[in-house]
Structure formats: structure tokens, C-alpha cells
Amino acid sequence: MAKELKDLTKRSVNYSQWYNELVVKADLAEQSAVRGCMVIKPYGYAIWEKMQRQLDDMFKETGHVNAYFPLLIPKSFLSREADHVEGFAKECAVVTHYRLKNAEDGSGVVVDPEAKLEEELIIRPTSETIIWNTYKNWIQSYRDLPILCNQWANVFRWEMRTRLFLRTAEFLWQEGHTAHETREEAEEETVKMLNVYSEFAEKYMAVPVVKGVKTASERFAGALDTYTIEAMMQDGKALQSGTSHFLGQNFAKAFDVKFVNRENQLEYVWATSWGVSTRLMGALIMTHSDDNGLVLPPALAPIQVVIVPIFKGEEQLAKIDERVNPIINKLKGMGVSVKYDNADNKRPGFKFADYELKGVPVRLVLGARDLENGTIEVMRRDTLEKTTHSIEGIEEYVKDLLDEMQQNIFKKAFDFRTAHTFEVDTYEEFKEKLDKGGFVLAHWDGTPETEAQIKEETKATIRCIPLDGDKTPGKCMVTGKPSKCRVVFARSY
Amino acid sequence: MAKELKDLTKRSVNYSQWYNELVVKADLAEQSAVRGCMVIKPYGYAIWEKMQRQLDDMFKETGHVNAYFPLLIPKSFLSREADHVEGFAKECAVVTHYRLKNAEDGSGVVVDPEAKLEEELIIRPTSETIIWNTYKNWIQSYRDLPILCNQWANVFRWEMRTRLFLRTAEFLWQEGHTAHETREEAEEETVKMLNVYSEFAEKYMAVPVVKGVKTASERFAGALDTYTIEAMMQDGKALQSGTSHFLGQNFAKAFDVKFVNRENQLEYVWATSWGVSTRLMGALIMTHSDDNGLVLPPALAPIQVVIVPIFKGEEQLAKIDERVNPIINKLKGMGVSVKYDNADNKRPGFKFADYELKGVPVRLVLGARDLENGTIEVMRRDTLEKTTHSIEGIEEYVKDLLDEMQQNIFKKAFDFRTAHTFEVDTYEEFKEKLDKGGFVLAHWDGTPETEAQIKEETKATIRCIPLDGDKTPGKCMVTGKPSKCRVVFARSY
Structure with a gap:
């Protein structure tokens, strides 16, 4: 895979183009053969996996469990909630047939007209309808409540203008769907999950966010209240990064989900839903990165430290390998993810540029002279500062540096937002x-x-x-x- | 959620019905409103998550990375590989339109005829075609090889007769897709992943499997060789539990994926693909469970130990709580997942039956008299044996017992297979x-x-x-x- 490391457009020249190029050059994602659908490449997916793992832990700590609901939804379900259908009908991918057959002219396959569905199915743009149709069978009494389910899934919205991560027809997300006895409890849940999102954004993504409520015209289709976290990108634009919806009894009414309450009366169930998506990747990239490439907060970097040896010949390399191995082991033991790149088919300068482009937080460089002096060069990606340190104790230094960088990256974004x-x-x-x-x-x-x-x-x-x-x-x-x-x-x- | 714990059909009466009932009664999965699509309930999904986590670790240990490819595939891609289209065209869900609109009679939404796709898209039944179309751009030289990607995803095959987990229209799976320089390397990869599957099945699922090669008529559509692991269920039937395919150069030829080899010649790339799915849940359930419900191997049980107190009144409970808390902490510290069920709205007998049904490996019971005597009752789910032990040192005993049960469950299945x-x-x-x-x-x-x-x-x-x-x-x-x-x-x- 040939890399064009040098010709990344500068942010000041064209911010939008800088973003589009960076996503591709840093091997995060690319357009696929299917309009609006992206391929998330291994390096990009590794970042998303770290986000997922952390969010999933936070959901479980707040009492939620995961489940899985169908990809396809009967078309008629959408119509049950008036605002919901209004919001989503215009961007639904519709499945109408269930079989292909060979074309008579031998040119390939065609849709088999005899395999037409009685009722068309849509690919979920979000799952409130199919989930509330399911919850109907799960809920009879207040004893069955609350239900605190989350789902990690792909969803599909036929978008006309797409951009990698920011707006794609298919995207990956999680959607929480909870059911409660009372309005108060559902409202509390809505705010609780907003706080989980804001903690995740600030502590792990190092992205400062404003928490707030959407106006009626910006609400989720079917919600009584939509809470949001809003982040500021480096061009000063806002990026909605996560939403948490108080759905009232709208979906319970649409799907006739009632329960016997503590006063022995039948009542409609109260609902919330909340989600974040691969759009967060866009927020992460655009908040921190610079004209040299990605800048990743250490908490979400797939590779936190890269070690590059400078050597001539196998003998020199063997000596460096020997000195580096215990450093790698110690760092790994401290929970730091390390890559040692001693490949001899790429020059150090190429490696440096590549890891900068990919946002690896810390680079350690060790040459023959360093070995003699007992020193090692440290480069931190956030400021691009290079310093020289004693090899002795370098592991603790790096570990502390990663923590400091996590804080610094957040502070930089926070100060930027304050200034704007x-x-x-x-x-x-x-x-x-x-x-x-x-x-x-x-x-x-x-x-x-x-x-x-x-x-x-x-x-x-x-x-x-x-x-x-x-x-x-x-x-x-x-x-x-x-x-x-x-x-x-x-x-x- | 009302439970009917007692009326589980016996295996000897109707094995098939026993399975269908068990999946639903143990809260693992249920049918959805969409034909052939299941809802995986939280308890079932928790088991699947444990499987995923373990498999994912094993894939990464063997050098693989995760990525994500589009859900939808252009219809024409399927025709590129002759056997592949033959195998999958008849069970494809086809997307033909991208928008709904309000019906003129106000009855809901209808497909908007103006939003017809130029080329229909199918929901992936498997991803070889879209992935090899992508790999074409990733591979120029032998230096770009191997590519060792895996994807966790949902896939869709329009099946006429469906059964929860065993055969569903939509299912969850992982699909590995690798690209190699040489035939030998691809064949090695195929066998390596077969071995990963068999190790996973035997060590974690406690399901003994026969490793082998499929005959030509049972091969994956587009493969030169299909390797399989086959497990025996308690009714003596075989369940294909995982497959690993050597695809030769078929997909490289279909999508024109060539590379410059070490001899500086253009050559087609060699491929493998391999997958396991939520079908493994069926294998797990059917291999070990009995007429009282699920039997789960400790390695995959979401709850490994449940502790049930026997008490009258809050004072007794408080004393038991006090004695149980350090046991819980110690077990958790040893990496054992524990649930303490001190709810007072369900009788112990109901709890016992429920945890048996759900296959929790070890049940500890502690009453007022036990407190006096310093004893605790231990029930192991695999043999249903009850014994009494000193509370002192119970954590180590339970930890060892879980290991022993994992072995025993495997041995039982192994002996059954030998006898049949x-x-x-x-x-x-x-x-x-x-x-x-x-x-x-x-x-x-x-x-x-x-x-x-x-x-x-x-x-x-x-x-x-x-x-x-x-x-x-x-x-x-x-x-x-x-x-x-x-x-x-x-x-x-």
C-alpha cells in the first residue's frame, strides 16, 4: 500500500479536504463500491474497538445489558409513531424480494419477480419500533421493569451527501433502549446516559463537550426531549457527538405496551433511547489532528508507543534488539501497547512520517550512539517535541508522559473552544x-x-x-x- | 416475565421440542415479528459475548486484525464467481428502493416508485465478493501480503425453515478473509484457523469435534476445499460448527486481484475464508443441557456462581449478607463471576429451579443453621450433586470445582460421542x-x-x-x- 505521506493538504488551506485526505492516508476508512457505504480499515477499526470496549464497560457499570434485535423491520411498524415515520421514511433502504435467479440471456442474476414479499421490510435506520414491538411481550407488571438493554449494531439511512465517518449510509453504533415505570425514572435515565457520553468524550476521547437539550425542531423523531453532547471542531463548526432521548410514552402507545403498576392499574411504559456511532471517529480526528496527520489521545490509541531502531547491519540491530526487549516487556506489563518496528526494508525517516501520520502518541528512537551513552530519544506526537532521556527508567517516564499527553490534548481542545x-x-x-x-x-x-x-x-x-x-x-x-x-x-x- | 420452569419437555419424549422450549424458557432467544429473524435476549447474548471475546483474542494471537465491510453488495458482484452465485442467489434479500412515502389514502407508508435503485443491492449472505473487490485496491505487491482480516457482522440468508440459533435468516458471525502470496501459505492458514476453531470448541465450549475435509458436494460455494469441525448432539445428529475454506485463486480471478510476486511477475492472489456463527449457541445448548435446563461450561457461563441465602426476616438476612460479602469479593478477585440473589420476593425453591434452568454452574446456599455451623451447601449443575462444606476456604474449593466441571462436561460429551x-x-x-x-x-x-x-x-x-x-x-x-x-x-x- 503506497503511502503519500507528504502531500496532506494543510488545514488552513482547505479544512474539509484535509479531513477527507487524512481519513484515507492514515488508513482509517475508505469509500466502498456501494454508494455511501464505507470500509472501515483495520487501523480505524482498532480505534473504534477501543471506544466500544470502554463504552461497553461504562454501560455495564450503569446496569445495562446487551441484546440483539433484527436488522429488518416490517414497513408498517414505521407508521405506528407519527413523528418517527415522518423522520425516517425518506431515507429507508427497502427490501422487496427474497431471491435472485439467473437471467435468461445468461448475463448474470436478476431479481426473481415470483419472490416478492407480501410486506416490504426496511433495513433499520434505528430500532425503536422493532424493539418496542418485542418489549410488548416482555412487560406485564412493574416487576418486569426497568428493562435496560443496549445493542451494538449497524444501521442504514439513505443519505444523499456522505462523508467518511461523519455521514454515511451505513454506520455502526450502539443504541440503548430502556423501559421504565415512571416518567421521573425515564428522565433520570436519559440524563444519566448523557453524562456517560460526556464522561467518555472528555476523559477518553479528550474532546470537551457542551451538554444540553435540543430545541423542538432538532429533536429525534418520536422523542419528547433530546439531550445532546456538542463538540467543537478546529474549523469552529459543531459536531453532534451523542444523543439521549426521553421518549415519554410515545412508543409504548404506538405498540400498546402497558404494565400493571404498583397501584394495580394498567399504564403505558415510559421509554428512553440513546446512541453514539462511528461518527465519534470523525469527532476524534477533527478535534486533535494537525497538518502532520492524526493526533490520538493515548487512551484510545491502538499503538501507544512505537520504538524505532537506527542501525547499520544486523550486528548493530542485534545489540539494539537486546536492549529494547526488556523495555517492551516492562511497558507491556504496565499496560502500555508497544510496537517495535525493526523492519529493514523501510528507512527511519519513512517510519517517522508514517507513525506521525497515524498519530502514535510516543516515539522512541535508539541508535548505536544512544546505546553507548545509555540514552534514548523521545518524541511526543501532540507537541512534536523531541527530548533525550536516560534509558534507565524510560518506562516510567513514558507511562507518565502518556498520562500528561492525555491531559494536554484535552486542555488544548478545551482552550481552543474557550477562545472560539x-x-x-x-x-x-x-x-x-x-x-x-x-x-x-x-x-x-x-x-x-x-x-x-x-x-x-x-x-x-x-x-x-x-x-x-x-x-x-x-x-x-x-x-x-x-x-x-x-x-x-x-x-x- | 412469567417463567414456566417445570413443564420443559423431556429430551427422551421429543428432543427437538425440548431444544425449542429450552431456548425460550432459559431466556436465550425468541422469534421476532420478522420471519426467520430472532431476538437474542440478554442472557443468550451474554453467552455469545463470552464466545466472541475468547475467539477474538485467539484471532488476534494468530496475527489477525478486525475491519468492517459494507452490509450491502451490488447484485452483479455475486455473478462474478460462478459457484458462488449458484450457492447464494436463491436466498438473497434484495434491496430495490431507497425511500418510502406516505400512502395517498393515509393508511401508512408505501414504497416510493421513483426511488428505485439502478442496480439492486443484496444484503450480504457472506462477504467474499465485496471484500475481494476492496482488496483489489489494497494489493499491488507481495509486500502488501498477507492480509489477515476478520469481521464481526450480521449476515442474511433467506431460509425457508428456521430454528432459533441453528438456522435463522439473519445471524451473527465472524468471517475471516485472508490474502496470500502462495498456495502453500493459504492452505496453512486454512488449517490454522480450523485448529483455532477446534481448540475453541473443545477447550471453552467443552464440545468435542471431529476435524475434517468436506466432500466436493458439501463445499462452500466458491471454495477449492472446505474444512469443518463437526460436533455430535445428544440425539446423535451432527452439527457443523465451523468451517474454514481454501478458496484458491477463484475470488482473485473473479475480481482481478493480481500482485507482483518476488520474481517480479504478475500473479493472482491466494485466498481463504473462515467463519463461525451464533449457530455455536445451538451446539453449546444441545451438547450439554439436560431435562432440568441448560448446562453451561464454566468458561462460557455469564454467571459462574450464584449464592442464595435462606432466611426469615431482615435480621437473619443481614447476618448472612455480612458473611457472604467477603466470599463474593474473594471470588471476584479470583476472576469468578458471582451473583448474590438475596431478593425477598421470590422463594428459594423458585430461585433454585430458575438458576438450574439457566445453567449456572455452581450454586451456594447459606441459611441460619449453616452460619452457626460454619458450613455452606454447594450444588454443581453438571451432576446436580449437593454437598456441604466448611465456609472457610470455600472460594478455593469453588474455583477448583469450576475447573473440574469444565473437564467433566467435556469428558461426558466425549464419552457420549465415543459410545455413539x-x-x-x-x-x-x-x-x-x-x-x-x-x-x-x-x-x-x-x-x-x-x-x-x-x-x-x-x-x-x-x-x-x-x-x-x-x-x-x-x-x-x-x-x-x-x-x-x-x-x-x-x-x-
Whole structure:
């Protein structure tokens, strides 16, 4: 696989192109032969696996279990919830037949018209309908509640404009679907999972997020409330990174799921759903990476440390190998993932550029002179700083450095967001700041009309009504009507 | 969820019904609203997750990486490999449209005829075609080889008769797809993965398997050789539990994947593919379970030990809790998964039956009198034996017991298979033994005609030509023609 390491477009030249090139050059993903569907390559998938493992642990710690529901959903299920069908019908892949047959002209296979389904099936765009149809049989009494299920799955939404990880027709995700006795319990669950997402984003992805509630026009189709975490990319645009929905009794009513409550009365079940997807890969890449390639937070890097020997001939290499082996073992024992790249068919300079491109957090370089001096060169990917250290104790140094880098990468993103977050009071100032890129905190009168007008005129949407922060009332920057608090506006992915 | 613990059909009365009931009663899986598609319930999925984790570790130890390829495949890809299309075209779910719209009569949604795909897409029944179309771009030179990718995914085959786990339209599986420089290397890989499967089956599932090669008529569609592991169920039928295919250059030719070899010549790439699926759940259930419910090997049991207190009133319970907590902590520290069921809304007898049904390997029971005596009751699920032990040191005892049970469960299955494996020399004897149930080792002349005749007359198929064991030549039991060695016949799932 030939690499073109040097000609990565600079962010300042074309941010969007930089992203598209980086995803491909760093071997994360590529377009497939099927429109809008991506191939997630091994290196990209290894990062996703680390995300999955961590999230899955967090779901289980909060009492959830995994299950699996069908890929295909009867078309009629979609119609049961009015908002839901409105939101998803226009992007459904539809299965109409169940067999192919040989073409009569021998040109290949054609759809067998005799194998037509009585009712068409859609590939799940999300699974509320099939899951609530299943829950109907699981729930009779309050004793059967809560149900706290999660599913890791692929879903499909026929998107017209796609971009690797950010918007693809097929994507991988997890979707939690919970069922509760009371409104309060369901609302608590919704917020609890939002907090799990925000903790994951900040602690593991090193991506600072704003937690908030979506306005009615940005809600999930079928939800009473949608909570979101919003991250800021380096071009100042917002990326919705995870959502948690309070579904009220909408799906219970649509699928007639009632239970006998503690007062012995029949009542509809309360629901939540929540999900994050391979879109997080996009957030991770765009938040931290630079003109040399990926920058990965150590917590999610498949390779945390790469060791590259500088040698001439097998004898020199053998000596370096001998010195490096105990370092590798010790690092592995400390839970650090290490790769020793002593291949002799690539030059060190090529290796350096390749591991930089792939965002390996720490690079250790050891040559013949280092061996004599008892030293080793350390390069940290986040700042590209190179320093020389004693080989003695290098393992502890590296372990501490990885922790420091995790903090530093987060701080850098946090400081960037702070520097690109603006409070404005007039619509004029709003437009001005918006064009610079970033989050703009402004007062809004709470009406969908004003929201739509702002979107139409500036392409900015309300990313969320933030949960934390200043709650001082004010006046809408457009209409002058009263506003309960500032909301977060931004252009977005 | 109401449980009907008592009325599980006995194996001796109706083995097939026993299986169907057990899968549902033990909360492993159930039918969904979509024909042939199952819901894997949390308890069943927890077992599958343990299998996945273990297999994934074994794949990685043998140098493989995970990736993800598209769910949908262009219809025309299937036609590229002649045998492949023959094998899969008749069971493909076909996507023909990408949008629904509201019905004009307001009755719901209908397929939008204007959103018809130019080329229909099929839901992957297996991914050789889409993956080899992708590999084409990854491979130029021998330096790009080998490629050792695995994918965890859902696949879809429109089956007419389905049974939970054993044969479902949608199932979960992993599919390895590797690309190699030489025939030898690809053949080695095929056998290596067969050995990984057999090690997994025997060591973790405690299911003894026969390793062998399929006859031409039972080969994977597009393979030059299919290797298999075959397990014997308690009704004497065979269950194909995993397959590893040597694909030769068939898919490389179909998708024009050539590489520059070490002699600087263009050559087609050599391929393998290999997979196991949620069908393994069926093998696990049917090999070990009994008339009281599931029997799970400790290595794959989501809950290895359940502790049930016998108490009257909160005061007694508090004392038992106090004594049990350090036991739980110590067991967890030893890597044993423990559940303490001190719920007071279910009687001990109900709990006992429920955990038996669910196959929890070890049950510990502790009552007020035990506390006084410093004793605890231990029940092992494989033999249903109850014994009393000192509380002191119970953790080590349980840990050893789990290891012993893992061995014992395997031995029981192994002995069963030995007792139901027969060598026969005449066709008459063959039919007689076959009706008793089991594997019949007999000579066969190597022709598809004789194989077909035997299948037609007895419903037995050649499960495999075994790799290990007696290789003495002989004469075909049907035609009297020469035979290289005995092959394994059985009726099968």
C-alpha cells in the first residue's frame, strides 16, 4: 500500500479536504463500491474497538445489558409513531424480494419477480419500533421493569451527501433502549446516559463537550426531549457527538405496551433511547489532528508507543534488539501497547512520517550512539517535541508522559473552544462572530419561527440549550422578546 | 416475565421440542415479528459475548486484525464467481428502493416508485465478493501480503425453515478473509484457523469435534476445499460448527486481484475464508443441557456462581449478607463471576429451579443453621450433586470445582460421542447404526453419485473426511469399489 505521506493538504488551506485526505492516508476508512457505504480499515477499526470496549464497560457499570434485535423491520411498524415515520421514511433502504435467479440471456442474476414479499421490510435506520414491538411481550407488571438493554449494531439511512465517518449510509453504533415505570425514572435515565457520553468524550476521547437539550425542531423523531453532547471542531463548526432521548410514552402507545403498576392499574411504559456511532471517529480526528496527520489521545490509541531502531547491519540491530526487549516487556506489563518496528526494508525517516501520520502518541528512537551513552530519544506526537532521556527508567517516564499527553490534548481542545466561544447581544455581532467560526451564545425568544429565520439567514442552528452555565434571562437578539437563557448557536456537521 | 420452569419437555419424549422450549424458557432467544429473524435476549447474548471475546483474542494471537465491510453488495458482484452465485442467489434479500412515502389514502407508508435503485443491492449472505473487490485496491505487491482480516457482522440468508440459533435468516458471525502470496501459505492458514476453531470448541465450549475435509458436494460455494469441525448432539445428529475454506485463486480471478510476486511477475492472489456463527449457541445448548435446563461450561457461563441465602426476616438476612460479602469479593478477585440473589420476593425453591434452568454452574446456599455451623451447601449443575462444606476456604474449593466441571462436561460429551460412533463395513449395518443415532465411520468410493445415493436412501451425509485417525484403505460399503479411508456419515442439523 503506497503511502503519500507528504502531500496532506494543510488545514488552513482547505479544512474539509484535509479531513477527507487524512481519513484515507492514515488508513482509517475508505469509500466502498456501494454508494455511501464505507470500509472501515483495520487501523480505524482498532480505534473504534477501543471506544466500544470502554463504552461497553461504562454501560455495564450503569446496569445495562446487551441484546440483539433484527436488522429488518416490517414497513408498517414505521407508521405506528407519527413523528418517527415522518423522520425516517425518506431515507429507508427497502427490501422487496427474497431471491435472485439467473437471467435468461445468461448475463448474470436478476431479481426473481415470483419472490416478492407480501410486506416490504426496511433495513433499520434505528430500532425503536422493532424493539418496542418485542418489549410488548416482555412487560406485564412493574416487576418486569426497568428493562435496560443496549445493542451494538449497524444501521442504514439513505443519505444523499456522505462523508467518511461523519455521514454515511451505513454506520455502526450502539443504541440503548430502556423501559421504565415512571416518567421521573425515564428522565433520570436519559440524563444519566448523557453524562456517560460526556464522561467518555472528555476523559477518553479528550474532546470537551457542551451538554444540553435540543430545541423542538432538532429533536429525534418520536422523542419528547433530546439531550445532546456538542463538540467543537478546529474549523469552529459543531459536531453532534451523542444523543439521549426521553421518549415519554410515545412508543409504548404506538405498540400498546402497558404494565400493571404498583397501584394495580394498567399504564403505558415510559421509554428512553440513546446512541453514539462511528461518527465519534470523525469527532476524534477533527478535534486533535494537525497538518502532520492524526493526533490520538493515548487512551484510545491502538499503538501507544512505537520504538524505532537506527542501525547499520544486523550486528548493530542485534545489540539494539537486546536492549529494547526488556523495555517492551516492562511497558507491556504496565499496560502500555508497544510496537517495535525493526523492519529493514523501510528507512527511519519513512517510519517517522508514517507513525506521525497515524498519530502514535510516543516515539522512541535508539541508535548505536544512544546505546553507548545509555540514552534514548523521545518524541511526543501532540507537541512534536523531541527530548533525550536516560534509558534507565524510560518506562516510567513514558507511562507518565502518556498520562500528561492525555491531559494536554484535552486542555488544548478545551482552550481552543474557550477562545472560539462568544457571547453576543445583537444579531449583527452574532453574524460577525459566526463567520469567524465557533460557538455563539445568544438570547433567543424560544420560537421555532425565529430559530428558522436565523438558520435561513446564517446557516447556524441552535446546537442546544446548555444544561450548565449562565441562566440569566435576557432579550432575543432578533425579535427583542424575552429569553430564559442564552443558547448555543453554531454552524454544524 | 412469567417463567414456566417445570413443564420443559423431556429430551427422551421429543428432543427437538425440548431444544425449542429450552431456548425460550432459559431466556436465550425468541422469534421476532420478522420471519426467520430472532431476538437474542440478554442472557443468550451474554453467552455469545463470552464466545466472541475468547475467539477474538485467539484471532488476534494468530496475527489477525478486525475491519468492517459494507452490509450491502451490488447484485452483479455475486455473478462474478460462478459457484458462488449458484450457492447464494436463491436466498438473497434484495434491496430495490431507497425511500418510502406516505400512502395517498393515509393508511401508512408505501414504497416510493421513483426511488428505485439502478442496480439492486443484496444484503450480504457472506462477504467474499465485496471484500475481494476492496482488496483489489489494497494489493499491488507481495509486500502488501498477507492480509489477515476478520469481521464481526450480521449476515442474511433467506431460509425457508428456521430454528432459533441453528438456522435463522439473519445471524451473527465472524468471517475471516485472508490474502496470500502462495498456495502453500493459504492452505496453512486454512488449517490454522480450523485448529483455532477446534481448540475453541473443545477447550471453552467443552464440545468435542471431529476435524475434517468436506466432500466436493458439501463445499462452500466458491471454495477449492472446505474444512469443518463437526460436533455430535445428544440425539446423535451432527452439527457443523465451523468451517474454514481454501478458496484458491477463484475470488482473485473473479475480481482481478493480481500482485507482483518476488520474481517480479504478475500473479493472482491466494485466498481463504473462515467463519463461525451464533449457530455455536445451538451446539453449546444441545451438547450439554439436560431435562432440568441448560448446562453451561464454566468458561462460557455469564454467571459462574450464584449464592442464595435462606432466611426469615431482615435480621437473619443481614447476618448472612455480612458473611457472604467477603466470599463474593474473594471470588471476584479470583476472576469468578458471582451473583448474590438475596431478593425477598421470590422463594428459594423458585430461585433454585430458575438458576438450574439457566445453567449456572455452581450454586451456594447459606441459611441460619449453616452460619452457626460454619458450613455452606454447594450444588454443581453438571451432576446436580449437593454437598456441604466448611465456609472457610470455600472460594478455593469453588474455583477448583469450576475447573473440574469444565473437564467433566467435556469428558461426558466425549464419552457420549465415543459410545455413539460406529465402524461399519456393510450398507445394512450402516442403516441399522444410523437409526440408533450417531456418527458412522464407513468406506465410500469417493464418487458424488454414491454419496447422493446414500443421502437419498438414508438421509445421511458425509460430514467429513477426517484429518486424524485411521487411514486404512478399504472397499465402499455400497459399490465395493476401493476407498482410501473411512469417512464420517451422520444425519445432521
